[in-house]
Amino acid sequence: MAKKIKIKSKSQEEAVKKALLDLNVSEEDIEVVELEAPSKGFLGFIGSKEGLYEITVIERETDVAKSFIETLLKNAKVNADVEVKQEDNLIKVNIKGDEAACLIGRRGDTLDSIQFLTGLALNKINKDSHTRVLVDIENYREKREESLIRYANKMAREVAKTKKTKKLDYMNPYERRIIHSALQNDRYVITYSEGTDPYRRLVIEYKR
Incomplete structure (x- = not known):
């Protein structure tokens, strides 16, 4: 829920300064x-009245993602830094630190769960948002992608050879x-x- 405070002040400018x-x-x-x-009253001061202003902190999706993961790390007692940046409709979160590797899990399953939960947290503040979130730890996803491409090419060559x-x-x-x-x-392959x-798997088949 967005944080809100109410401030009494002689002017909006003064209320904003105090809120900040x-x-x-x-x-x-x-x-x-x-x-x-606000009202100035008689002769500018007799019976003057302060105005009342409601100040709301805007919940930006990048801030929500960062705050959610930092809380998760704190609860898991993992010491790590969280970097967040937004590229169009994609929020990229990179968790850095030697201790963070324990959150990757087997073939990234724990990392995927963290990403899923972060997405739910973003959806909570804006159900109509089309923003996606990608969570990574120490560039694991890039390394995994390179490994999968090598594996795919190796399997494809084997299928092409043996049919x-x-x-x-x-x-x-x-x-x-x-x-x-x-x-x-x-x-040679499809x-x-x-x-x-x-339990969904990928099949590589010889192209007839």
Whole structure:
């Protein structure tokens, strides 16, 4: 829930200055609503009345993602840094630190769970958002992608040589897409998926 405070002040400008100090945020991170207008009173001071302003901290998706993962790390007692940047409709979160590797899990399954939960946290503040989130730890996903492409090419060469179909291990949708993409223009093999998640696997078949 967005953080809100109410401030009585002689002017909106003065209320904003006080809010920025109290909330420790920048002016672009708040919204101001005048609930009651100030009045100067008789002769400018007799019966004057302060205005009432409601200050709301804007919940940016990048901030929510960063805060959610930092809380998760704290609860898991993992000492790591969190870097967040947004590229169009994609929020990229990179967790850095030697201790963070324990959160990758077997073939990235724990990391995928963290990514899924972060997405749910973002959806909570804006159900109509089309923003996706990608969570990575020490560039694991890039290294995993390179490893999968090498594996895909090796399996494709084996299928092309033996003309025997290969069924790969169970993979998540992200990993299957990498292999599909790596082999989509291969002259000798085709790829397709079979089964249902989480037991869905990719098949490499000789192109007849």
